Amino acid sequence: MKEFLKISLAQYDIEWENPQANLEFLDDLLENHQSDLIILPEMFTTGFSMNVKQIAEKPFGKSYQWMKSVAEKGNCAVSGSISTIENGKFYNRFYFVTPENTTVYDKKHLFGYGKETEAYSSGNEIVSVEFRGWKFRLITCYDVRFPVWCRNTDDYDALICVANWPAVRVEPWKALLKARAIENMAYTIGVNRIGTDDYDLVYNGNSKVFDPIGTELKPKIKNKHLLQTEISLQTVKDYRKNFGFLKDKDEFTLIS
Numbered sequence: 001m002k003e004f005l006k007i008s009l010a011q012y013d014i015e016w017e018n019p020q021a022n023l024e025f026l027d028d029l030l031e032n033h034q035s036d037l038i039i040l041p042e043m044f045t046t047g048f049s050m051n052v053k054q055i056a057e058k059p060f061g062k063s064y065q066w067m068k069s070v071a072e073k074g075n076c077a078v079s080g081s082i083s084t085i086e087n088g089k090f091y092n093r094f095y096f097v098t099p100e101n102t103t104v105y106d107k108k109h110l111f112g113y114g115k116e117t118e119a120y121s122s123g124n125e126i127v128s129v130e131f132r133g134w135k136f137r138l139i140t141c142y143d144v145r146f147p148v149w150c151r152n153t154d155d156y157d158a159l160i161c162v163a164n165w166p167a168v169r170v171e172p173w174k175a176l177l178k179a180r181a182i183e184n185m186a187y188t189i190g191v192n193r194i195g196t197d198d199y200d201l202v203y204n205g206n207s208k209v210f211d212p213i214g215t216e217l218k219p220k221i222k223n224k225h226l227l228q229t230e231i232s233l234q235t236v237k238d239y240r241k242n243f244g245f246l247k248d249k250d251e252f253t254l255i256s
Helices: 019-030 062-074 141-145 167-184 233-243
Strands: 004-010 037-039 077-086 089-097 102-106 128-131 134-140 158-163 187-192 194-196 202-204 208-210 220-223 226-232
Touching: 004 019, 004 187, 019 062, 062 077, 062 089, 077 158, 089 134, 102 134, 134 141, 141 158, 141 167, 158 167, 167 187, 167 202, 167 208, 226 233
Parallel strands: 004 037, 037 077, 134 158, 158 187
Antiparallel strands: 004 226, 077 089, 089 102, 128 134, 187 208, 194 202, 220 226
């Protein structure tokens, strides 16, 4: 168990549908960088593209192999989502990769307004993963709008949301992340891209970390594309012991 975790949030202008260029950029960005957990945006090698036949990788393909290499080299966890094809279906697949294990989560709530429902298939499983004594719940972008899906029913310590969230809706982004932290008494970490994509959508980052009572942590800026902060497991335990809000939560059964 590790009491304190250094987490790094990478927010950068994803080169459209160009995995090689994006991986090369990340190699430079992360060179000699020390962290326990590196979090990349949604579809971090391609941008939020619906051109699935052109960009989708097979499970555990090239971009995943890069993640695995970074995790092993840095003795850390690396997370982010990749457009993936499996059994003839396309998924917006979140990989949480450690030197020893890999956990996957397929995005549940597809963004119909952005035509994601026309290109991708929805996942139907809530996924949490344990790493160095912490339990993380994995969600992707639009999922954060759905509090029942994010509800802390398995005692997770931190919620990770990877995103391509346009600047025009940045205020809901910040409000939703804070709300999920407060209601679940867990750190909430949101990582978003910057720049402009091929659909002319503008992104302004605003990657955020909120503690279990909704206080925003101010990360250190390693450079303009890489933020880093530290989270404390004891902080989670102390807040839950002192306030006990989760003990009073409503019980429910989620029907997909």
